[in-house]
Amino acid sequence: MTNKAKILIVDDNVDTVELLTKRFHAEGYDTSEAYDGEQALQQVVEYQPDIILLDIMMPKIDGYEVSKRLKSYDNTKHIPIIMLSAKARVPDKIKGLDLGADDYIVKPFDYRELSQRVKYWVTVKVEVEERLTKIRQLEKELIQSERLAAVGQTVASLAHYVKNILFGLKGGVYLVDEAFKENDTDSLKDGWDLVESNMGRISGLVLDLLEYSRERKPEYEKCFPNEIADDVCKLTQESAKEYSIEIIKDFDPSMGEAVMDPKGIHRCLLNLVSNAIDACIYDSNEEKKWVVRVKTILEDDGMVRFEVSDNGCGMDEETKKKLFTGFFTTKEGRGTGLGLLNTQKIAQEHGGTITVNSQLGQGSTFTIRMPYRDVATSGATGKED
Numbered sequence: 001m002t003n004k005a006k007i008l009i010v011d012d013n014v015d016t017v018e019l020l021t022k023r024f025h026a027e028g029y030d031t032s033e034a035y036d037g038e039q040a041l042q043q044v045v046e047y048q049p050d051i052i053l054l055d056i057m058m059p060k061i062d063g064y065e066v067s068k069r070l071k072s073y074d075n076t077k078h079i080p081i082i083m084l085s086a087k088a089r090v091p092d093k094i095k096g097l098d099l100g101a102d103d104y105i106v107k108p109f110d111y112r113e114l115s116q117r118v119k120y121w122v123t124v125k126v127e128v129e130e131r132l133t134k135i136r137q138l139e140k141e142l143i144q145s146e147r148l149a150a151v152g153q154t155v156a157s158l159a160h161y162v163k164n165i166l167f168g169l170k171g172g173v174y175l176v177d178e179a180f181k182e183n184d185t186d187s188l189k190d191g192w193d194l195v196e197s198n199m200g201r202i203s204g205l206v207l208d209l210l211e212y213s214r215e216r217k218p219e220y221e222k223c224f225p226n227e228i229a230d231d232v233c234k235l236t237q238e239s240a241k242e243y244s245i246e247i248i249k250d251f252d253p254s255m256g257e258a259v260m261d262p263k264g265i266h267r268c269l270l271n272l273v274s275n276a277i278d279a280c281i282y283d284s285n286e287e288k289k290w291v292v293r294v295k296t297i298l299e300d301d302g303m304v305r306f307e308v309s310d311n312g313c314g315m316d317e318e319t320k321k322k323l324f325t326g327f328f329t330t331k332e333g334r335g336t337g338l339g340l341l342n343t344q345k346i347a348q349e350h351g352g353t354i355t356v357n358s359q360l361g362q363g364s365t366f367t368i369r370m371p372y373r374d375v376a377t378s379g380a381t382g383k384e385d
């Protein structure tokens, strides 16, 4: 490799360049040349030298600047630079080395010395490159093994969750069996309820998993954001009432028709409202009158804001940190821990964001902001992609 190494010779003195070119060719090196700093930078990109001999005093960009720039870029910083200069004073050398030169040779120089140094630096470069390749390979392997560890963890959480459902199903089937034997319709009803609720959990899990695993582009179409929010409130009203939780609608009347992804928004809001209801159910403060508020706001900057707040149990700092992690749930055996992860995914795919504000024992507010397009200006006639 040493003898085929490529040397870029940079000097505004044509005689020096010619002399060095001849000498290095005789030694079997490949060379290219540049006569000022600008050419030098260009040649580094085009020629991709293994080593650079760099004069300091040159028109346009001087050697110090060339060295400084090359050492600041990731893909050129490992190319050794030997500065060649008539500037023999110690401060000049120090400046050169400070700005990234690897070596400094004073003109007039002894060619044999220069040749030795070039040989040395070419070996160094080969070694550095070999190590870099090795490090990159190791980095790749590390990422791969981290990914496998994450998959392993996911599978473990999933297995745990499915096991819980299975227990529920078995319990239900047992009750039904016994009820048949005893001809006891009350137990039959209990058993069947247990079977049904666990079937619900399986289908919820599968839907959440599918949602999370597929790349989904928003399906933009004309819709009324307030109507979507209203539908979510209607869907959850019944189960809220069961626990004496009031759902309050607070919709911005200036919100008209917009071009957005109604199905995605619906899923997000349903996740947030279900969580808000759960937060009230899990609240231990029986004195409270629980309220879930669903708010829509049309903002000036082309964004729609959806806010879902509750005065339920709130969250501690630990929970807040883990909110958007897959399979994180505090609802032992009842939650998949995928709801917020999916909500965040959908919001982001829609070019939006989700934020949270919460106080332990006081309640939480989740806010989604999404860009909307005006029906009048978007020219949309119906579905588009």
Ligand SMILES: Nc1ncnc2c1ncn2[C@@H]1O[C@H](COP(=O)(O)OP(=O)(O)O)[C@@H](O)[C@H]1O
Pocket (backbone or CB within 6 Å): 271, 275, 276, 279, 310, 312, 313, 314, 315, 319, 323, 328, 329, 330, 331, 334, 335, 336, 337, 338, 339, 340, 341, 363, 364
């Ligand atoms: N409104 C809320 N109030 C309090 N805690 C919440 C609220 N929303 C989410 N959380 C917390 O975040 C966790 C993850 O929520 P999510 O991803 O929807 O999964 P899941 O509802 O299945 O547990 C919940 O288990 C709960 O601890």
Ligand SMILES: [Mg+2]
Pocket (backbone or CB within 6 Å): 271, 274, 275, 335, 337, 339, 340
């Ligand atoms: Mg949830």
